[in-house]
Structures are given as C-alpha cells and as structure tokens.
Amino acid sequence: MRRGVLETVISGRKTRTSHAQVVDELGRAIIAGEYPVGATLPGDLDLAQRFKVSRTVLREAMKTLAAKGLIVPRARIGTRVTPKNQWNLFDGDVLTWHFHKGVDLEFLTHLSEIRLAFEPAAASLAATNATDEDVKQLYTLAAEMSESTHTPETLALADLKFHLCVAEASRNPFMRTVGSLIEAALVGVFKLSSPASGESRREEVSEAHTRIVDAIAAHDVDGAAEAMRKVIITGRERVKVALEEH
Template sequence: MSLQNISDQLLHELGRKIVHGELQPGQSLPKVEDYSEMKGVSRTVVREVLKSLSARRLIESTTKIGTMVCPRSNWQWWDPDVLTWASEMDDKGEFLTRLTEVRLAIEPAAMELAAKNVTEEDIQNIQNCYEQLKASVDNEEKWVKADYNFHHSLIQASHNELLISLIQTLRLALERSRHTTFHAIQQHPAEPFQGPDDEILERHKAVMLAVCERNGALARQKMYELLTRVSQLIMSKDRP
C-alpha cells in the first residue's frame, strides 16, 4: 500500500471517530510517536493526518496541552469529508434533519431565482431530468442519482455559481439523505396521493412546472412544500 493510501486510510479512520463521537470534544489524542507505534506507520504519516484534521478544524494542537478534539461548533462542516463522515453515522437522523434545514433555507429561494433566470436550454435539461426521475421510481439506486440530477438541473437554472457549487459540495450527504427518504416514503405515503411513486413524481413535477413557467413565487412555495415533506419523512424513519 502506498504512503498516500495509508495516510488517507488513517485520516478517514480518525475523522470518523471524531465526527461519530467516539472521540469527544476536549479529548486528547495520543502523541505522534505513540500513535505511530500503535498503528505501525511512520511519524510523517501521522503528522500529515493530524495536519489534515487540523485544516478541517476537527483538532487543535498546542505546545503545552498537545492535540485535542475541537468543539463541534469549530468544525469545518462544509468540507466534503466531514459531511461524508457525518452522513455515515449509524444514527444520522439529527444530521439529516440539520441538512434538510439548510436545504429549506436555500433551495426555495434558489427556485425563485431559477424561475427568473431559466433559459430554453435549461428547461429542456430540467424536463429530461424529470423523465429520468419518472423512469427510476422503482429502483432505489437509480432514483437517488436521478433525484440529485433533477434538483441539480433546477439549481443550475439559477445561473448562480455559488449556489451551484454549494449543492455540489453537499452531493454525497444529499445522496445518503435520499436513501433514507426513499425507504421512509414507502412506509408513510401522504394523502391525497395514491402511493409513494405518485407522491414523489407529483411533488417534483409541481416544482418543475413552476420554474419552467417562470412563476417564481410558486416555484419557491412548491420547493418549500417538497422539502418540508422530506423533513417529515426523515423524522418518521423510525416509526413502524
């Protein structure tokens, strides 16, 4: 195994332990030489891993105290690795709820902007992505990918590079969230929809039509309704 692979493996191992709560804020990490011996790797590898975790603000090293886990409020949550580690927790309901709260703060406004800026080329792309979504509702893996692509096509129509980049940063976490909601909606379809497939498609179609018809207020409302439903599904995932 290459030095880089060893470093990456140790980085993900330590990162997960911190984000998953196995290493608590304020807890001290072993010294470099001790950790090197424990893991059978060079001190250079350990220092590189600690440097990477420090860059993500998960840990902090001082001369007097040593290396300690930082408070959660200090963490660089927008880092893709931190988001991925958080979305991999066995009990990730709280994280997915927080993620949906972020989406509720961003995506309805993004839909209003998309309705304002959408082009004919965007409309064609959005409609194509919706057709792919329709064809995927009976296959979890295909649906997760198609749903991301559909939402991404809507965000792209905003023509705001910051919004587009933010959603791309969240991709892996959003995919894990979609796995959760896919299962939950099978158990808890909402009235007046005939079933989970109908609900999925009708809610997404409502957003698509509002954006493509350039109705900003309606686009904002329909995306808010969709994400509110996502939040309900995440909270219902443990109900029988």
C-alpha cells in the same frame, strides 16, 4: 474525482490512499466520540505506527482534519479535538462520518432547515436565470424519477442530480457549495425511507419535481420556491414517519 456523500454511503467503499485512510479513520473516530471533545489525540509516533504510515503522511492527514475543524494542534500540549460548533458541517467527509455514526431526527431536521433556507431561493433564481437547455435537462431528470427500474440507490442518485441541476441553473456560484448538504439530506431519506418501493410513490416524486420545473420554465419565481419547499417538506415528513416506525 472525489466521490460525494451519497455515493460513499451507497457503495460503502473505503478510501485507498494512506493519507485518505488516516483522515477517514480518525475523522470517524472523532465524530463517533471515541476521541471526545477536548481529548488529546495519541502522539505522532503512536499514530504513525498504528496506521503504518510515515510521519509526513500523518502530518498531512492532521492538516486535513484541522482544516475540517475537527482538531487543533497545541504546542507542548498535543493535538486536541475541538468543540462541535467548530466542525465544518458543510464538508462532505464530516457529513459522511456523521451518517456512519448514525444520525437522529434532530440532525436530519437541521439539514432540512438549511435546505429550506437555500433551495427555494435557488429555484427562484433558476426561474429567472435558467436557459432553455437547463429547463430541458430538468424535465428529463424529473421524468426519470418515475422509471420502474429504479432501486432505492438509483432513485436517490437521480434525486440528487435534479437538485444539483437546480442549484447550477440558479447561476449563483454559492448555491453549488451547498451540494454536500443537499446530498446529506438525501442520504437520510435514502437510508430511512425510499419511495422506490412502489410505482405510485415514484410517480408522486416525479410529479412533485416536475412542478418545480414547470414554475422555472414559466419564470414563476414564487411558484418555483413554493414547489421546491413542498418537495423538501414532504421528504422531511417521510423521514419522520420512518424514524417513528423504527
């Protein structure tokens, strides 16, 4: 099973297969600007020798990068890096590579804007469609955020589980596809500012998420959306403060 953005950033583990290694290293290099937009990548023979892989493995890796919108092959010209507006920012790998390079407030703000467009709507749908079992699980996940044993890493993962559970409870299959964006936004919060350092802040996080569940359990469509909106905005403001301090 593919590891998500958050787990990849937390663990720092690198991929192991030859195909994944080529995709990862070239993807990071493109996002970092080592191969700028419009640049032509080295030829297949050079890349195959560099990564010590077969031409078959290299071709499959190039197909993967093309599917992510990063490159496009051109006959008699070579493989070129595409404009940034063609990169698939919904792709977990592309988001991971952005965080490896280092992101700024503008990038994180864009992520929060997308979350504000999707997640309050997911919470509203959950207020209509969530089952009793969904509500029970959400209460459990919200309560777990206040546990004193949390490290920044475990709290970030607990936060992620909660938000993905809301997306599932919406019963809209498209909501689940924004999971990588939710992960990426939480990666930003995790790397820059985590509430795990103080018990009072953990309690605040737990209570804020519990208010989302309260509204879902009460079938309060507007209340669920507003509670979710407040959680996202609070996280965004915490990241802004952390960036200013840095």
